[in-house]
Amino acid sequence: MFDALWGWPPPVLDPAGPYADKVTVLAWVLLALGVIVTAIVCAALWVAIKGPPRWKQRLGGESAVWIGGIAFPGVVLTALLFWGLTLTADLTDDITGNEQRIRVTGEMWWFRVQYLDEAGRVVMEDANEIHIPVGQPVVLELRSADVIHNFWVPHLSGKKDMVPGRTNLLRIQAGEAGQFGGVCAEYCGGPHALMGFVALAHEPADYARWQQARLQRLAGPNTTGGVGRQLFMESGCGACHRVAGTEANGLAGPDLTHVGTRATLGAGILPNHRGTLIGWIGDSQGIKPGNRMPSYDTLSAAELTAIAQWLEQQR
Amino acid sequence: MRGQRQITITGIQPAARLLAGLCLLAVAACKPPEEPRYTPDKAIAAEGLQVIKQAGCAACHEIPGVTWPAGRLGPSLRGFDDIGLIAGALPNTAENLAAFLRNAPAVKPGSTMPPIPITPDEARAAAAYLYGIDDDV
Known part of the structure; x- marks a missing residue:
């Protein structure tokens, strides 16, 4: 931004x-x-x-x-x-x-x-x-x-x-x-x-391709899984965030169905890569004080990494 | 000695005051001003600061020269020039630091810090900046 x-x-x-x-x-x-x-x-x-x-x-x-x-x-x-x-x-x-x-x-x-x-x-x-x-x-x-x-x-x-x-x-x-x-x-x-x-x-051609890819992704099942997905669900992330094709269907926060393709994190403020994903999940209040997502500082480094890795796959 | 003149405590003998002043001087002399152990090329370090800002390193680290954000998930990099080991594992050299920045888990297995999407040149520039931080007061 x-x-x-x-x-x-x-x-x-x-x-x-x-x-x-x-x-x-x-x-x-x-x-x-x-x-x-x-x-x-x-x-x-x-x-x-x-x-x-x-x-x-x-x-x-x-x-x-x-x-x-x-x-x-x-x-x-x-x-x-x-x-x-x-x-x-x-x-x-x-x-x-x-x-x-x-x-x-x-x-x-x-x-x-x-x-x-x-x-x-x-x-x-x-x-x-x-x-x-x-x-x-x-x-x-x-x-x-x-x-x-x-x-x-x-x-x-x-x-x-x-x-x-x-x-x-x-x-x-x-x-x-x-x-x-x-x-x-x-x-x-x-x-x-x-x-x-x-x-x-x-x-326009690229736009049509982009649109097609998104619709295809929404039509099919979400095949990503593993520890990251499990931790995401267990930590209650799905209460606020939606990831299409999973049980995460919260509406209060940003939709994360395509979060892996985003250019930025935290509403346009950070570049989007695994490092910033981990930083945001673990300490979003330190980065953007007062925002409505709590800092998940109860998760271990390995757990944060697993969640970030799973989110990277949501494309 | 301006400092001595400002402190006026009545009821103490001049000799005692002189002695106290000498003691303070001796304490002050214990720590000579520190020299930065590495002086990076200014242009490269400036480039490194840009890399650090663009890569969002400060999402997890407090970094001198970056006003926002100052994430607290990772360690603060204040006084980084004086620390012994990078992430408690690697000798604090510019080369090691550059390798660590780009792919931390490869040089320190189990590292929380993930690989960061920057080029080797960008990593070297960022390392030059971090390693050259001299924020001693």
Whole structure:
């Protein structure tokens, strides 16, 4: 997630898709107008302090107030408002049926991700990772399970609030394949600063293959097993986490059916490999203080390793 | 000696005060300032710090120079330049450390630390950083 916040060029000024392009254009125009207005104010200030008496008199006159104080800002700001709203109107266009629909639900402090079919039924579930096809519009249905969160991938779109009891639509589209960091951009308590995700844009053919692999995995039985699986179940992990095809069917925490393929752990904050898996399970409170998963410090190193090894196989 | 002048205890003879001051000086002289026993190439060590951040080593270890996270599952690496053995098993050399970082169970059977997905060069850079830590106050 951290690559959403810094880098060069700054992610917020480095659009990677048509919708983000518009937001960036809007930002530059606003900045340019801001600079012009500041320059005018500075010039007027100079005239008021050091200018010739005739200029001073004109600046202090009634017409200057009417023109510079009311007419100019009125016209410019109204024009800007209409232009800005028109420019970004299609970012929130309704669902037409030609897009990939993804429901993203903000939860303290991670993102639940559900891929929907045309009818809006959940096809597969994931967490903290959004896979999208390059060059095709994606409609995100943004929700919240608790407090107000905010969905923001600077490379792909502007910010959009996730409000409890509402579904806010946001369109994104990637113009190029790549991995883009995203963050929660609305303070939501506790470890808000460690609530992130990644958006991965694939070429359409790769995207279809990825989708196919996931569906195949969901259709077949889960053949992974061993000590790790047994420990996972015995430790009660399944009360909060779901792993498709096993008895783990908890809904409170992130779905771990495909955790072995994820780029990150802990909601976009750590790279995903066996080491960080062990670290997260054993001491998630040390890494992300206040998150809702307890540190499993009652497990031995060998047990943690076995669980991590089993989770790595969930692909 | 500024320190001596600040401590003014009334009712003690000047000679006793002088004696106490000399004792303090003698104690202070016991520990000469320590030299780091290994000084890594600065550029390589800086690269190593980046590797450490990207690989998420701090998920389990407190590491000087990494502000977050500071995981507590594994040992803290503060003062790592002064420890005797890596993971209580291997002589603390940069080469051993690089091998350990990449595949700990191979060089120390039974190690809790799993193999970490980094290249040999990245491991050497990370080792240079860790081994070169000089955080004596």
